[in-house]
Structures are given as structure tokens and as C-alpha cells.
Amino acid sequence: MSKELQKQGKGGLKNSRIGKLDLLNINTSALSACLNDIAIPRLFYQLVIFVIDGSNSMNENSKNGVSKAQEIDNGIKLILERLKKSKNHNSFDICFLSFSEDFIDIFSVKNVKDISSNQSFNPLNYIKPKGTKLFGALMHTKEIINNYSLKNKGKNCQALIQILSDGAISDYDQSIKIINEIKK
Known part of the structure; x- marks a missing residue:
């Protein structure tokens, strides 16, 4: 995406003018924190x-x-x-x-x-x-x-x-x- 089409959103994510989310700018530490609490199901x-x-x-x-x-x-x-x-x-x-x-x-x-x-x-x-x-x-x-x-x-x-x-x-x-x- 070009810089002209992107603008900074209030939440820190960059939104494009065409309504697509720029996944390269997602806060990975927040995602990691969410995934840390996921338990692997008991297999045996x-x-x-x-x-x-x-x-x-x-x-x-x-x-x-x-x-x-x-x-x-x-x-x-x-x-x-x-x-x-x-x-x-x-x-x-x-x-x-x-x-x-x-x-x-x-x-x-x-x-x-x-x-x-x-x-x-x-x-x-x-x-x-x-x-x-x-x-x-x-x-x-x-x-x-x-x-x-x-x-x-x-x-x-x-x-x-x-x-x-x-x-x-x-x-x-x-x-x-x-x-x-x-x-x-």
C-alpha cells in the first residue's frame, strides 16, 4: 500500500482508504499475550x-x-x-x-x-x-x-x-x- 492511502488510526493500526487492514502493522505482543493462555487439549x-x-x-x-x-x-x-x-x-x-x-x-x-x-x-x-x-x-x-x-x-x-x-x-x-x- 502506498503511504498516501494509509493513515494512522486511533488504535495504532493503519487503515487504508479502501477499507483493508494492514496486517503487517498488528501489535504482535498483544496477540502473543492472548495466545499464551490457550491450552493444548489433553491428547492422552x-x-x-x-x-x-x-x-x-x-x-x-x-x-x-x-x-x-x-x-x-x-x-x-x-x-x-x-x-x-x-x-x-x-x-x-x-x-x-x-x-x-x-x-x-x-x-x-x-x-x-x-x-x-x-x-x-x-x-x-x-x-x-x-x-x-x-x-x-x-x-x-x-x-x-x-x-x-x-x-x-x-x-x-x-x-x-x-x-x-x-x-x-x-x-x-x-x-x-x-x-x-x-x-x-
Whole structure:
């Protein structure tokens, strides 16, 4: 458009005499601000359950010179940061359990964006370190998955169980049985 045909409008946009809007002069920062609040729709429902060994052996140092429990804490934080940066970050739900002689549900199902980066994932902060009994935590995991599947019935829904342990599970046969049930 020629300069003679354009005039400055009160709103800062240039209008031509023939009634066309000059799109090259639109305030892009205003458009960007509007688009920042648009949420990408949830495409799938992915539940990630961390089942973490809180037995006494997790106090031992890893090859990196920190406790095995601290290594787990560091690793989970890296995974969660990666999920939070994903374009589908709102599609990931997280659950965190720790086990030893018994188990504890650190937090039940939460969307990854609702988990603080200051959250500790060191299992020894939540459970008294003793033996390595996984079965109870797996039974609870099965219940969490069933409830999650019912809540999201008819949607693209999956569950991923991450069992992080350093040693021999004392109730191995029972644990394998429940894992096979969960896989069905």
C-alpha cells in the first residue's frame, strides 16, 4: 500500500482508504499475550507410577558418591522436568510410592505440572528403612491403576510402572504374580 492511502488510526493500526487492514502493522505482543493462555487439549492420559525402594540398602553410596536414595531423587526430578517441558505436559499424571517392610503412598495421582520442583523423591524421607517387600506396594499400585482406568474410561489411557530398587525383593514370587495380573 502506498503511504498516501494509509493513515494512522486511533488504535495504532493503519487503515487504508479502501477499507483493508494492514496486517503487517498488528501489535504482535498483544496477540502473543492472548495466545499464551490457550491450552493444548489433553491428547492422552498417561499415568506414571514410581514405586521406590526405601529399604536399608538405599542408605549405601552409589558409584557417584551419594546415597542410592539420593540418586533416585535426582533421577526422578530430571524425568519430571522433561515431562513438564513436553508439549503434552498436561497429559501426564504421576503417583509416587515408597516401600520397605511396608509401603507408603507419598502422593496419589497428580498432574505433572502440579508437582513442585522442590518435592523430595528420596524414599528414605518417607519410610523407615528395613526390608525389601514389594508386594503390598504393587497391590496398592493395581488399585490405583484400576481407579485411574475407570475414571478415564473411553479415553486414550495407559499406565507405566517404574520400580526402582537396588536389591533382591524378599517377596519376589508374590510380586511377580501381581505384576502379571496388572499387565492384563
